[in-house]
Amino acid sequence: MKVYNFSAGPAMMPPEVVAQIQAELVSYRDSEMSVMEISHRSVLYEEMFQTAKADLRELLAVPKDYKILFLQGGASTQFTTVPLNLARKTKNIAFVDTGHWSQTAIADARLVPERRVDVVASGKSSAYTHLPHEIALDRPYDYVHLTINNTIEGTMYRKLPELQGQTIVGDISSNILGYQHNVQKYGLLYASAQKNIGPAGMTLVIVKESLLDKEQDLPSMLDYVKLIKRDSNLNTPPVFPIYAAGLVFQWLKKQGGVKQMQQQNEAKTALLYDMLDNSKLFLGTAHAPDRSLTNVPFTTGSKELDEKFITQAEKNGLKNIRGHVLAGGMRASMYNAFPFEGVKALVDFMKAFEQKERRIYATTMK
Structure with missing residues (x-):
């Protein structure tokens, strides 16, 4: 894995x-x-x-x-x-x-x-x-x-x-x-x-x-x-x-130097921010104009669901996704060495997790 x-x-x-x-x-x-x-x-x-x-x-x-x-x-x-x-x-x-x-x-x-x-x-x-x-x-x-x-x-x-x-x-x-x-x-x-x-x-x-x-x-x-x-x-x-x-x-x-690194970091965070902006489950916590290029905190709004996500993410190779102890929730830190493929893997997992939770919620409501 x-x-x-x-x-x-x-x-x-x-x-x-x-x-x-x-x-x-x-x-x-x-x-x-x-x-x-x-x-x-x-x-x-x-x-x-x-x-x-x-x-x-x-x-x-x-x-x-x-x-x-x-x-x-x-x-x-x-x-x-x-x-x-x-x-x-x-x-x-x-x-x-x-x-x-x-x-x-x-x-x-x-x-x-x-x-x-x-x-x-x-x-x-x-x-x-x-x-x-x-x-x-x-x-x-x-x-x-x-x-x-x-x-x-x-x-x-x-x-x-x-x-x-x-x-x-x-x-x-x-x-x-x-x-x-x-x-x-x-x-x-x-x-x-x-x-x-x-x-x-x-x-x-x-x-x-x-x-x-x-x-x-x-x-x-x-x-x-x-x-x-x-x-x-x-x-x-x-x-x-x-x-x-x-x-x-x-x-x-x-x-390619810092200019190239910034472009890559922009692309990585844009992929994750787009997921957060369009999700019905996950929410990015930082004000959009002030968002970081390296550290992206987010949450489901539920401590129990956050913990479930963190546990399952760890099992799927998405390590150290837990948010800081002062903030809770989740945090994805993506510095220069972090690959674009890792962000894509996180986004794909978030989408699958959201779909599964929505199905569980729909079944429970019935």
């Missing part, structure tokens, strides 16, 4: 990349050492790292005045690191509340001493099915933080709110490399690896260098200036995740 992995993260990686990792695991580039054993100060690592960084810069069209960091700690560490580094002039931070991960970022930012954190817009009144697009700022802010794609709620900013002259910080963990972000519209972008790049353990930060103070007096591992100076090698970096990410970047270039 063919298995399709709809996990929101850690998520599916390109099979070609996984196969290459397997082939090279014992001896990286004929060194007779595993990539998990090579020194982060060796020529082998330096060449691997610089290639990965150059490929990422090319894929995302990162301008020269932006620095790229490959860091540890997950995207959640950036909830604290960004305020420490960027909220230094007015010490005011504006957040747009779009759901769980923005709320977590807000809570952590409020723990940073001497920073004022304001929620300037929120989707709470819609239970986070809608994104706030009209954002008014009544005081100067060092930056406005946006969670660009919300994996739990299934929403995504396809167009940034109008914030002229304002520095924007974007969490793009779940749609990095799957959607064409204009890096120049941001002051800083960050993303964890385990959703659309590779295994957990690495976080990317892309920051406009002019936003940083040269002397910040921060702890070394939370100081972008020190990390940039040492080119992400201030301590032992996450060598294996960087290696895997580099292979994914090379795979992406062979596929």
Whole structure:
């Protein structure tokens, strides 16, 4: 039976990349050492790292005045690191509340001493099915933080709110490399690896260098200036995740880059959204104009029926379709490596499930 992995993260990686990792695991580039054993100060690592960084810069069209960091700690560490580094002039931070991960970022930012954190817009009144697009700022802010794609709620900013002259910080963990972000519209972008790049353990930060103070007096591992100076090698970096990410970047270039990935992601989600829009049983929970390109939550409206669907889907090779514990229902996460055939298999199963349930309902009513 063919298995399709709809996990929101850690998520599916390109099979070609996984196969290459397997082939090279014992001896990286004929060194007779595993990539998990090579020194982060060796020529082998330096060449691997610089290639990965150059490929990422090319894929995302990162301008020269932006620095790229490959860091540890997950995207959640950036909830604290960004305020420490960027909220230094007015010490005011504006957040747009779009759901769980923005709320977590807000809570952590409020723990940073001497920073004022304001929620300037929120989707709470819609239970986070809608994104706030009209954002008014009544005081100067060092930056406005946006969670660009919300994996739990299934929403995504396809167009940034109008914030002229304002520095924007974007969490793009779940749609990095799957959607064409204009890096120049941001002051800083960050993303964890385990959703659309590779295994957990690495976080990317892309920051406009002019936003940083040269002397910040921060702890070394939370100081972008020190990390940039040492080119992400201030301590032992996450060598294996960087290696895997580099292979994914090379795979992406062979596929046609981010533009091609976005087109494929549009086609995948369109097939599922069309099913949801025309179904009499299933309902997509996100507001149509704000729908995500990578994470599609849906429900039948019945917890019992949702559970029945999840159980049967698992038995039919549709794995990790259960929704987040905070949202319930179902969720299909379809990142770059996820095949179109998997979406078609899900849609076909949903149609068959719906027909069967309607027959059961009709028989019961008789």
